[in-house]
Amino acid sequence: MRVNVDFDRCVSSGTCVRLVPDIFEIRDDGYLYVLNEEPDESRADDLQEAIECCPTEAISLKDA
Numbered sequence: 001m002r003v004n005v006d007f008d009r010c011v012s013s014g015t016c017v018r019l020v021p022d023i024f025e026i027r028d029d030g031y032l033y034v035l036n037e038e039p040d041e042s043r044a045d046d047l048q049e050a051i052e053c054c055p056t057e058a059i060s061l062k063d064a
Contacts, residue, residue, distance in 0.1 A: 001044065002064045003037050009058035016050040016059060023047065038064050 003023060012032045016024040023043065025033045039047065044061070051059045 001039065001041060001047075002062045003034050003039065003047065004060045004062055005032060005034055006058045006060075007032070009056045011056055011058075013055050015053045015055065019050045019053060020046045024050070 010032050012026050012030055014026055016032070017026055020043070023034065023036050023039055023046075025035050027033055047059075047061060051057075051061065
């Protein structure tokens with residue numbers, strides 16, 4: 001699976017960072033970064049929660 005972020009929609013609210021900090025990070029510049037774009041399938045449930053909690057619906061998963 002592959003993590004996709006629509007950076008045109010992302011407002012760097014930090015919800016995804018709080019839920020999955022090993023995948024997402026907001027750096028000092030205030031922008032969201034994806035630390036691991038192709039995480040193991042075992043992270044699917046955590047990532048699904050981040051997708052559902054994203055206030056701008058900017059996160060999605062695709063098949064790798």
